[in-house]
Structures are given as C-alpha cells and as structure tokens.
Amino acid sequence: MNGCCPPDILDIGEPELVIDEQVIVVIDSVEQPADVLETAADEIVTVDGDDTTIVTREPEITLLDVGTQGPPGPPGEMGAAVVEFPAAVPLGGNRVVRVLGGEAVYADHTTVADANLVLGITRGAVVTGALAQIQTSGLMTESSWAWTPDLPVFVGPVGTLTQTSPLAGFNLIVGIATGPTQIFIGARMPIVLQE
Known part of the structure; x- marks a missing residue:
C-alpha cells in the first residue's frame, strides 16, 4: 500500500455472501496497489496484486469493575x-x-x-x-x-x-x-x- 492514496474500504451488505460468519468476497479488479475490505465477521481482507491477506480481529474485552478481596474465611483446624x-x-x-x-x-x-x-x-x-x-x-x-x-x-x-x-x-x-x-x-x- 503506498502513502498517496487511502485504501478502498467496502462494506459488504449482501447477506447471501455471509456463510457461517465468513464472507465470500469476489474482486473483479483492483485499481490501487492494495485494497482493504471490511467484512461483517470482523475480518479484514487485504489484496495487494496477487497476494490476499485475511486478518481476524480479536474481540476487545472491557473490564467493567475490578473485584475486591472478600473477607477472610474462618481459621481451619490445627494441623495434625x-x-x-x-x-x-x-x-x-x-x-x-x-x-x-x-x-x-x-x-x-x-x-x-x-x-x-x-x-x-x-x-x-x-x-x-x-x-x-x-x-x-x-x-x-x-x-x-x-x-x-x-x-x-x-x-x-x-x-x-x-x-x-x-x-x-x-x-x-x-x-x-x-x-x-x-x-x-x-x-x-x-x-x-x-x-
């Protein structure tokens, strides 16, 4: 991808192209050295000439609250x-x-x-x-x-x-x-x- 032109980002809006959260993408022609396609399954498909790269994004986990230490339990029996x-x-x-x-x-x-x-x-x-x-x-x-x-x-x-x-x-x-x-x-x- 060169720095002169932003990549084309395509939104796949056709549900028939989504199979088990996988998107079938057919690219007829690429006008720039690399195009980026954003799919419905949080995948990014990068096409650069004959090379195609699929990157799956990891889900982002947000911690809502930090747990606090609970009260200590009762003492156990003396060891024997x-x-x-x-x-x-x-x-x-x-x-x-x-x-x-x-x-x-x-x-x-x-x-x-x-x-x-x-x-x-x-x-x-x-x-x-x-x-x-x-x-x-x-x-x-x-x-x-x-x-x-x-x-x-x-x-x-x-x-x-x-x-x-x-x-x-x-x-x-x-x-x-x-x-x-x-x-x-x-x-x-x-x-x-x-x-």
Missing part, C-alpha cells in the same frame, strides 16, 4: 498428621501404638524393643482388623484427661499415657500437656533405662 494401620488386636482410644508386621499394637515402656518403634496415639477404639487412626503429631484433645499443663507425657505400660517418668525399660516423651485435656504430640528420642 494421622496415619491408618489395621489393628492386630482390639485397641483402645488415646493409647500409644507401634506397628508390628504392618499392624498396630500397643507400645509398652517395659519392652525395650519398642523404644524406637513408637508411631503415635490412637484417635479412637477399634476392633481387630479395623483401621486404627493413629495421630503422629499435632494437638490432641480428650475431655477425660486431667494433665498438669506444661509437663511431658510419656509412654506407659500397655500403651497408656502418663506424666510419671518410667523407671525401667525406656523413657519416651510422646508429647507435652498444653492444658488439662490437651497434649501436643511430638515424640522425642527415647532413653533406654538401666534396671
């Missing part, structure tokens, strides 16, 4: 890690367990072999073969507990929890009492005791 293992024997709730052969059993401070195998605390009672939910970290609450806050909670006999440090077997802190009915589970390194 929970795993599941089938129970090898009936298990009570809120008891310390370990895994033996892929199944949950009670840990016991008198069995030194359990010292490094403690997994966590059951979240509820289950029968043999049922999946036991075992909490391995985070806050755990039980309304029947009566802990002394800010003191450690140890593995006791047959999976019980106690705030009395064992004198035989092994000593393992499984959590800290954060209130009378709540502990924060986080096992420490066990200490094997002399008998």
Whole structure:
C-alpha cells in the first residue's frame, strides 16, 4: 500500500455472501496497489496484486469493575498428621501404638524393643482388623484427661499415657500437656533405662 492514496474500504451488505460468519468476497479488479475490505465477521481482507491477506480481529474485552478481596474465611483446624494401620488386636482410644508386621499394637515402656518403634496415639477404639487412626503429631484433645499443663507425657505400660517418668525399660516423651485435656504430640528420642 503506498502513502498517496487511502485504501478502498467496502462494506459488504449482501447477506447471501455471509456463510457461517465468513464472507465470500469476489474482486473483479483492483485499481490501487492494495485494497482493504471490511467484512461483517470482523475480518479484514487485504489484496495487494496477487497476494490476499485475511486478518481476524480479536474481540476487545472491557473490564467493567475490578473485584475486591472478600473477607477472610474462618481459621481451619490445627494441623495434625494421622496415619491408618489395621489393628492386630482390639485397641483402645488415646493409647500409644507401634506397628508390628504392618499392624498396630500397643507400645509398652517395659519392652525395650519398642523404644524406637513408637508411631503415635490412637484417635479412637477399634476392633481387630479395623483401621486404627493413629495421630503422629499435632494437638490432641480428650475431655477425660486431667494433665498438669506444661509437663511431658510419656509412654506407659500397655500403651497408656502418663506424666510419671518410667523407671525401667525406656523413657519416651510422646508429647507435652498444653492444658488439662490437651497434649501436643511430638515424640522425642527415647532413653533406654538401666534396671
């Protein structure tokens, strides 16, 4: 297209030339080096000698209003890690367990072999073969507990929890009492005791 003459812009007003929003354009002759045809389908057809270029215009999107940040949602539950293992024997709730052969059993401070195998605390009672939910970290609450806050909670006999440090077997802190009915589970390194 040269700068001396504006291109011819043709408005296609014949509906029979529009098929599926495509316009059939027949050009008999071109008097200038380039002509521009504007079609009904937002297409521009440029003819320059033997070359024809079709350009489809992208639709323009106008943002009417910028959204605002909504109010924050309610806080979620404190994070806690929970795993599941089938129970090898009936298990009570809120008891310390370990895994033996892929199944949950009670840990016991008198069995030194359990010292490094403690997994966590059951979240509820289950029968043999049922999946036991075992909490391995985070806050755990039980309304029947009566802990002394800010003191450690140890593995006791047959999976019980106690705030009395064992004198035989092994000593393992499984959590800290954060209130009378709540502990924060986080096992420490066990200490094997002399008998």
